[in-house]
Amino acid sequence: MTKSDVFFNELPFKEKLRTLFLEGDFIVSIRYYGYKVNLYLLNNFYVEVFYNHKHDFIEKVLPLDKNHSRMKFYSDQIKLPVDI
Numbered sequence: 001m002t003k004s005d006v007f008f009n010e011l012p013f014k015e016k017l018r019t020l021f022l023e024g025d026f027i028v029s030i031r032y033y034g035y036k037v038n039l040y041l042l043n044n045f046y047v048e049v050f051y052n053h054k055h056d057f058i059e060k061v062l063p064l065d066k067n068h069s070r071m072k073f074y075s076d077q078i079k080l081p082v083d084i
Contacts (some may be wrong), residue, residue: 005045005063016061020047030073039064039074 008016024040024047031037038049046064051057 008042008045008047009063013061016047017049017058020049020061028074028078030070030077032070032073035059037070037073 008019011019020040020042024042027039027041027046029036029038032050034052034054036051036053038051040047040049048060048062048064048070049058050060050062052059
């Protein structure tokens with residue numbers, strides 16, 4: 001993890017969202033089980049935002065886990081750099 005990752009992870013939930021929407025770059029959306037997951041690039045690291053459309057709210061904001069099976073969904077749509 002970089003200093004940026006650590007700093008971002010320590011922000012309160014609402015501040016994470018504010019920072020992402022103001023400073024992050026939207027990359028792509030995927031459907032993952034009951035979620036619409038938006039992927040953002042912020043300061044050279046990726047962040048996932050999990051939106052529960054059934055209940056109409058954002059449940060989680062997490063750094064991208066490159067070892068998760070969700071990576072297959074992203075790789076079907078875009079090519080992510082391996083070193084970011």
